[in-house]
Amino acid sequence: MDRLKGLTEQEKAACLIAERVLSAVAEPWDIAGRSGVVDAMLTLADGRRAAFEVTVLAAEGALQTDSLMRRENHSWPLPGKWLWSIRIGAPADILRLRDSYQRIILACEAAGVQRPEDLPWRDQMADPDIRWLVEESTSKMTGHDSAPAVGGGETRSAMLGPPARVGIVDRSLTGLRPALEKAFAQHHMPRHLEKLMRAEADERHLFIPMHLSALPFSVIDGLMASETLPPDAPPLPQAITHLWLAPPFSRRVLLWNGAEWRNHHPYDD
Template identity: 40%
Template sequence: MSSREQADDPVEQAAFDLVPRFLGVTVVPYDHSGRQAAVDALLHYSDGRIAAMEVTSAAAEGQRQLYALLTKRYETLPNPGTWTWSATVGSPRDLPELAERCERIILTCEARGVRNPRYAYDLYFAGDPDIAWLIGSTVDLHGSPELPKWDDEKKRERPLFVTQGGRGGTVDETLSGFATAMEAVIAQDHVQKRIAKLAASKHVEKHLFIVVDDSAVPFEVFYALTTRDVLPPTGPALPGSVTHLWLLVPFSPWLFLVTDDGLTRHNRSTPE
């Protein structure tokens, strides 16, 4: 039996790849074949011990819906102008309105030479309803008059591309906010349900593996995790009966493990 199993879910696949690599166990998917309230996987040690593992992910409220909508429906929108335009959006609630208003906004702004409608205060004060909506939304539109909509190399028009909005701020150089940020992740309702499943398991050793989206933690913590070689001073408290808490932030090279012995980290970017 291989220590690595294939999973349809990329979050589960990350756990199935990484936990055996750093713990030396064999992972066996368990939540299948109609098993009721079964944990996601069992971990088999070479000495015969067996541990239970639950796997989940965490993101800020609305982010999963935003990712899905951008992928399936709103990744590109019509561009009736002659410039190249792009948009970022921070909340899924703004996508339908953007789709309905973007063509009017583009034509209005190109006619007046406005590159960034969010700062078109003259139009706002003149009572333009589309600009007023834009300024109050999470949407940012940017036009590039120097880059024509027609792509001469590819012989096609460039649509209005829509992506997730970015974040910014200071950097938590010491990662002093790591524990608090991760405790907020653990407090999410769906994570608590995973903890409850582990509590019901007969196995003494219980692993919770969480893939933490960058939207789920403050920018200053996320940026430090991805750009600084710093071990946080403390980790979050182990929740409930969980004995091993694994925390993975995808853009960081580190996989964190919290046990009764404290916080450790593993560099998942090093060759096996």
């Protein structure tokens, strides 16, 4: 029997992490006709109760883009001779590119260029989809002329992925607090904060699974790649006592307990 029935897979995972870290027991709460309540209640080891709210943090459109790319199996058939990678910047881009990417690829290969923006200006202006991709879209297409589309008797596919993110890494995590202040102002976050603050409990925990796009590259990479603890308290309303941050592709989860940050490694055996 699934004792966490009624929760999403993401909410279940968060509850299991909290149980392991705190030696607590989670109970689904936002079920059975309840409205405007937190996702779960935790019974802590000392018998006290903690309200537990889970909400993902991601850049606008990033989760929808990921969902659309999964439907496409992160790949499209290649029409030409080269291997291509396509970085999708927004949900609407994938719909337009699906209908135009093959023509764009063939135009680039015919001109011997690896990026649509390197096509002659007159060719860019002559094709509305190429002009849109170069001038308006946040998506990028890159051809790899040294990697053939057909190799070893197998036809490869164009690879779909999110936008590349590069930059200097904030290993001190001094940028985390201002980044969270900005993120907490996103349209969906105040609703979750208010719901948690209304909960009658001894403690109030906000658990945030973080998408790769959630925060600036310097901060999210610092969270992912190091064991450094942030130097500053998070910008939480006073009524919220605990904040969990679960960075993507990381073995650690960070927990602010009202007094200090701590690292936990609930994925380890």
